[in-house]
Amino acid sequence: MSNKMWGGRFGEGPDRIMEEINASIGFDQRFFAQDIEGSKAHCRMLAETGIISRADADQIIAGLDAVLAEIEGGEFEFRRDLEDIHMNVESRLADLIGAAAGRLHTARSRNDQVATDFKLYIRDTIDHLDGQLRDLQEALLTRAEEHAATIMPGFTHLQTAQPVTFGHHCLAYVEMAGRDRGRLQDARKRLNECPLGAAALAGTSFPIDREQTAKALRFDAPTRNSLDSVSDRDFVLETLAAASIAATHLTRLAEEIVIWSTPGFDFVRLPDSFTTGSSIMPQKRNPDAAELVRAKAGRVIGALTSLLIVMKGLPLAYSKDMQEDKEAAFDALDALSLSLAAMTGMVRTLTVNEKAMRAAASRGFSTATDLADWLVRALNLPFRQAHHVTGALVARAEKKGIDLDGLSLDEMREVEPGITDEVYSVLGVDNSVASRTSFGGTSPENVRAAAKWWRDELGRESSR
Secondary structure, X not given: OOOOOOHHHOOOOOOHHXXXXXXXXXXXXXXXXXXXXXXXXXXHHHHHOOOOOHHHHHHHHHHHHHHHHHHHOOOOOOOHHHOOHHHHHHHHHHHHHHHHHHHOOOOOXXXXXXXXHHHHHHHHHHHHHHHHHHHHHHHHHHHHHXXXXXXXXXXXXXXXXXXXXXXXXXXXXXXXXXXXXXXXXXXHHHHOEEOOOOOOOOOOOOOOOHHHXXXXXXXXXXXXXXXXXXXXXXXXXXXXXXXXXXXXHHHHHHHHHHHHOOOOOOOEEOOHHHOEOOOOOOXXXXXXXXXXXXXXXXXXHHHHHHHHHHHOOOOOOOOHHHHHHOHHHHHHHHHHHHHHHXXXXXXXXXXXXXXXXXXXXXXXXXXXXXXXXXXXXXXXXXXXXXXXXXXXXXHHHHHHOOOHHHOOHHHHHHHOOXXXXXXXXXXXXXXXXXXXXXXXXXXXXXXXXHHHHHHHHHHHHHHO
């Protein structure tokens, strides 16, 4: 038999394969709370505008509350033959209250209904992810404050470049997470218009009040074009784009944790709670949590690519292709949420080996730039000439197997006669780090000031 919810035109039911490819209840059932919230707002509006009676509306609201309680209590049977969450809820509502349930779908379509549900879901998810990103920022800030003066090597090309502090390094990720939060908040602002009332694609002839339903569902306003309302998935794409960038940022920190925890670096040690062992090598402590965070970005980026391809070339308005907008998005946002939880846990609990970090910063001629800068300041050499002199001194030190401060003054003067013993004041890693006082630089004083700024900013955010 045909589907009783939409099958009036059809003489027979769908083929088994058609039913299999058409059904979405296996994944869109997670919309149940948003679907019922949207239906209650729609129902109240229908009663306020006189489109349905208040008696019917009261029955419908009570029935929807009962359906919600069944789902939350694990007592609800999701039926595949009813295709999606919308028809599962409406069918159960009819079982509970009878014919009045049929009035709920007046002046709406599954097209505007699913767009509304998905917007509500994405909005809730953005709020959750924003809270998780804030938690990560706070964890990183704590480490930055603890290690404002802990010296480590800074790298370019994964080669020792200049000494920095571990606190400064942590603050770099605080900045990234701040931009991630900004992108998600921008996406939230743009999605916060309500599609409900656009109906199938052309609006409705019923005297509905879209402002009322938008306000009831905490949207800023109703959407302005019914065709765009039901065919828009920009809000999912934009959220996945922001999520992809956030996941990419997490992979950078995850990779650093993997590298830093190797015996060759020994900069950090992850606790047992975020590592695993080997089934054959008893000495192993594998940074699996960091590796999985690094890998899960592929799922997030893949979901964005997948949905871009689904939406490419679709004519207005709704097409069934758009049912493929959900599974990958759900999976991606779940993966990002789990990755954020894992990364925050790792940042909070890892142990920092300050001695190993400092020793590494003292190797690799990390103060060569300080030497070049000193030659410019003290001897008034053009920077390019100072760069050349420094390079020659590095070559001499490397040949002797020592660092720059191991060269004698006479050896330095063989390259540049004007060098004085004052040069040794800039060759230590402590002096190098302390000298980087330009805004945004790595000096401990700067790190403490930047961490305080972020603490104050998060405090201001909480009070808004």
